[in-house]
Structure formats: structure tokens, C-alpha cells
Amino acid sequence: MLKNVAVALTHGVNAFELGVAAEVFGIDRSDQGLPVYDFALVAAEPGPIRVTPGFTISTPHGMERLAEADLIAVPAGNDYADRGFPAELLDALRAAVDRGAWVLSVCSGAFVLGAAGLLDGRRCTTHWRYTDLLAQRYPKAAIEPDVLYVDDESVITSAGTAAGIDACLHLVRQEQGSKVANAIARRMVVPPHREGGQAQYIERPVPAERGDDAIGGSLGWMAEHLDEEITVDQLAARAHMSPRTFARRFQQETGTTPYQWMLGQRLLRSQHLLEDTDLTVDAIAARAGFGNAGTLRHHFLRRLGTTPHAYRRTFRGPCSLERSE
Numbered sequence: 001m002l003k004n005v006a007v008a009l010t011h012g013v014n015a016f017e018l019g020v021a022a023e024v025f026g027i028d029r030s031d032q033g034l035p036v037y038d039f040a041l042v043a044a045e046p047g048p049i050r051v052t053p054g055f056t057i058s059t060p061h062g063m064e065r066l067a068e069a070d071l072i073a074v075p076a077g078n079d080y081a082d083r084g085f086p087a088e089l090l091d092a093l094r095a096a097v098d099r100g101a102w103v104l105s106v107c108s109g110a111f112v113l114g115a116a117g118l119l120d121g122r123r124c125t126t127h128w129r130y131t132d133l134l135a136q137r138y139p140k141a142a143i144e145p146d147v148l149y150v151d152d153e154s155v156i157t158s159a160g161t162a163a164g165i166d167a168c169l170h171l172v173r174q175e176q177g178s179k180v181a182n183a184i185a186r187r188m189v190v191p192p193h194r195e196g197g198q199a200q201y202i203e204r205p206v207p208a209e210r211g212d213d214a215i216g217g218s219l220g221w222m223a224e225h226l227d228e229e230i231t232v233d234q235l236a237a238r239a240h241m242s243p244r245t246f247a248r249r250f251q252q253e254t255g256t257t258p259y260q261w262m263l264g265q266r267l268l269r270s271q272h273l274l275e276d277t278d279l280t281v282d283a284i285a286a287r288a289g290f291g292n293a294g295t296l297r298h299h300f301l302r303r304l305g306t307t308p309h310a311y312r313r314t315f316r317g318p319c320s321l322e323r324s325e
Helices: 015-025 063-068 087-098 107-115 131-137 163-176 178-188 199-203 214-224 232-238 243-254 258-276 281-288 293-304 308-315
Strands: 004-009 038-043 049-052 055-057 071-074 102-105 149-152 155-158
Touching: 004 015, 004 063, 004 087, 015 038, 015 049, 015 071, 015 163, 015 178, 038 063, 063 087, 071 087, 071 107, 087 102, 087 107, 102 107, 102 163, 107 131, 107 155, 149 163, 155 163, 163 178, 178 258, 214 232, 214 243, 214 258, 232 243, 243 258, 258 281, 258 293, 258 308, 281 293, 281 308, 293 308
Parallel strands: 004 038, 004 071, 071 102, 102 155
Antiparallel strands: 049 055, 149 155
8 A cells, every 4th residue: 555655854855856756756646536645744853954955844744754654755865875864763764664664765865774774685776876885884785786776575775866766656556556657657757667777877877869869769669569579680680780789789778688678668568458458468468579478477477576467456446547648
């Protein structure tokens, strides 16, 4: 269940990362039939809370508000990698996980979760600039430096800044279905799901995905032909490259392989069809490019941890979004 969302604020919290959680969970989109979250900003230190850069936030909500949250979001903050955090906040984060609530960090907010002991024995990530420091500070954590976010049980950690959007939408998709996550993403004018990891942004902060770019053009063509068998040789020929060069460029631009990119897009199409149509699982498998229900079920279980039938039962409810959204 994901209805009650609280964002824990300490001095120095970054405005953009705070805005990520506020934009995904704090906006009333009921006019589109989307969920409305009981959203609160919580002062984890005496207020008003100083925000980077250069303004303050006053909120009526204190630490007691965290005890009722289904999700506690922890944004990044100035010097979070080097400072301490209130014991009451760390206790609240541990208690949330113990009672089955979600905890989600954005960027350097992972250091707050680490201070609470929530990264010990868990897979996690943070901004690529801080992954080595996080590993040194919390050696029991399993740091994954190249991903956009990690979901390990009820603890979600995300990489730098915009990866927090990916993590929040992932949680919405998992709890409320791809239709809700995609509608929120559409309102935010962001991709509902990005393949690849943050490695693509270390050497190329602005990866080229223009329509006239060879790889950008390939992505568009692949998205239009998900139901077909597509090989790297075929894609390379269309892009006028050797297969090796194409595969290397694709990895640099997207952070993943052509196969993994296609797999992610096919799963998304399958989710849409399961939610929006009465097609059989076999028909959906064919339209999404999996060929048969057995293959679709295999990838659903491996990537999403559930079956197509179970997914349909969960997310195809009586209330549906308008087709025009």
C-alpha cells in the first residue's frame, strides 16, 4: 500500500532532490483519476529548515509524522556525506523498515540510510561521485555504482538527482501499476522508465539521443518494432556501423546493451497490454515480441518478481485512466 508519504528534511537539504519527491507524490492529479497521496514535509531538525541554495522551509510536521508513513523519502543534502544525523530520525527510519514501510533515498540521502544501518547487507547505490566514499563508510553495504537505482526489499536508493525520479516512478509502478506511473511521468514530461545506469553520465553527461543521431534513430526504430526479431547485425547495418562499433556506441549512449534495452521495452509493452486489454497472455507475448506465454512469464518473474496473470489481477482494477492521458 502506498498512500501516506513523508519527506524527512534536515538542514542543508537540496532543493531539486526535495522537489523530486514533492513532484511525484505531492501533486493532486485526481482530475486524471490518479492517486492522491497524503503528503507531508517533516522537519527532522529544529526549523525552519535551511535549504540549499539559500532559502528556508517551515512545516508544521514533526518527527511523529514519520510513524504513520507508508514511504519515507530522504533527499540529498549539502555535506550529507560528512555530517551526522539526529538519532530520532535514524530510529524512525529503522522503525519504518521494521513495520514494512518503504524508505527511499535520493543521491547522497543514502548516507542517512547508511547511518541508520539500513544499508548493511543490502544492495544500494548513490551518485557516482560518492560511491567509493559510501563503500568506505559502510563496508557491509553492497554498492552498485553503475545503476540508476536499487530496490532491495523495502529500501530503495537512487543515484544522482534525476535518478530519484526513476526510483520514485519505479515504486509507483511496483505498487500501483505502469499505467499510473506512466501517467505521472507524462505529466512531468520525463521518460516513464530509463534503461541503463549512471555510468553513461560519467563520461558523457549529456548523452546524444537526437532523432538524427545514429543511436537515437535506432532507439526509435527498435521501439516501433518490438514484436520483431532484431539482431545487432541488423541494427548496425541500419546505422552504417560495424556490429562491434554499434554495440560499443549503444552501451556508451544508453548504459545498457541492445538486448537489455529491448527486453525492458517489451516488458513495459506487456504491462500496458495486461492492464488495458482483454488479450490473452499468448497474444500479449506475441505483440510484445516474446513469442509465447512461457517466455513472457520467464522474463516477468525474473525482472518483476511476479507472473503476467498475477500482475493483471493486481493492476487491472475497476478504475481506469482516461485513454487520452
